[in-house]
Amino acid sequence: MELVVFVLASAMVIVGALGVVLRPNPVHAAMSLVLTLFGVAVHFVALEAHFLAAVQVIVYAGAIVVLFLFVIMLLGVDKAEDLSIEPFPIQRPLAVVIGVAVSGLVIAAVARAKDTIGEGIPLDADGDQNVQALARNLFSDHVFAFEFTSILLVVAVAGTVLLTRKDKRADQSGGQQ
Amino acid sequence: MIAMLLAAAVPTTTYYLVLGAVLFGIGATGLMVRRNPLIMFMCIELMLNAVNLTFVALAVRFGNIDGQTAVFFVMVVAAAEVVVGLGIIISILRRRPGATADDLAELKG
Secondary structure (H helix, E strand, C coil): CHHHHHHHHHHHHHHHHHHHHHCCCHHHHHHHHHHHHHHHHHHHHHCCCHHHHHHHHHHHHHHHHHHHHHHHHHHCCCCCCCCCCCCCCCHHHHHHHHHHHHHHHHHHHHHHCHHHHCCCCCCCCCHHHHHHHHHHHHHHCCHHHHHHHHHHHHHHHHHHHHHHCCCHHHHHHHHHC | CHHHHHHHCCCCHHHHHHHHHHHHHHHHHHHHHCCCHHHHHHHHHHHHHHHHHHHHHHHHHCCCCHHHHHHHHHHHHHHHHHHHHHHHHHHHHHHCCCCCHHHCCCCCC
C-alpha cells in the first residue's frame, strides 16, 4: 500500500516538474508547479511529517503559487512563449546533459552511502507526536533563528513594497518632457 | 500476486533520496533552459522542494527532528525569496515588457 502511494505521488511530482519545464504558457507552468507541490505534500504525509505537509499545502501551494499567478496576471505575460527559438544553439543539449549529470551524481552518492542510510523501514517515528516534537525543537534549540525569521519576513515585505512602488517624481518629470 | 507484493512492499529512504535527486535535476535543467524569469523562479522552487524532500526523508530515517526544523526554515526563506524576487521582476518587466533573462544586464557596471 505504501509503495502504491509512493509511486502515485512520485508520478505527480515528476509529471508536474516536467510540466513546469516544458509548458510554454506561464499559467500552465504554475498549475504544473501546484501538482508537484501537492505530490511532495503527499510524500510528507507518507513520511509522517504532518506539520510540514500542512505548511507545504498552505504556504507553497496556497500562497507562493497564488503570488506567481498574481504576477503573471499583473504583468500580462500569460501568452505562450515560443520555445522553438533557441538563442544559443548548444545551450539546450548542454543543459540537459548537465541536469542528468547532477541527478546521476547525487544518485551515485546515495548508492555509495547505502550502508550508512541502511535499508530498514524508514518509519519508526510516531506521527501523532510530530507537531509536538517539532514545536519543542523549534522553540528550544532554534528559538533565535525562529525569531529572526520574523525580522526577515518584515524586511522582505517592506523592501518589496519600496522596490515596486512607482516613483512619483520620475512620473512627474516623465510627464513634463 | 503482484497486488499482494505491492501491498506488502514499503518504500525505503533510498527511494525518496533518488526521487529528490531526479526532481533537483529537472529543476536545474529548467533553470538553464528557460529564459522567462518567472519560469526560472518556478524551477528554483522545484529544486528547493527536492532538497526539502531529502531533508525530511533522512530526518525520519534517523529519528532526528532537526531535519524537519531545517525544512521549516527553508520554507520561510523561500517565501521571503519569492516575494523579493517577484518584486524585482515586476519592477524590471514594468519598464521593459517581454524582457527575457538574456536582456537583464542592467546591473552590469
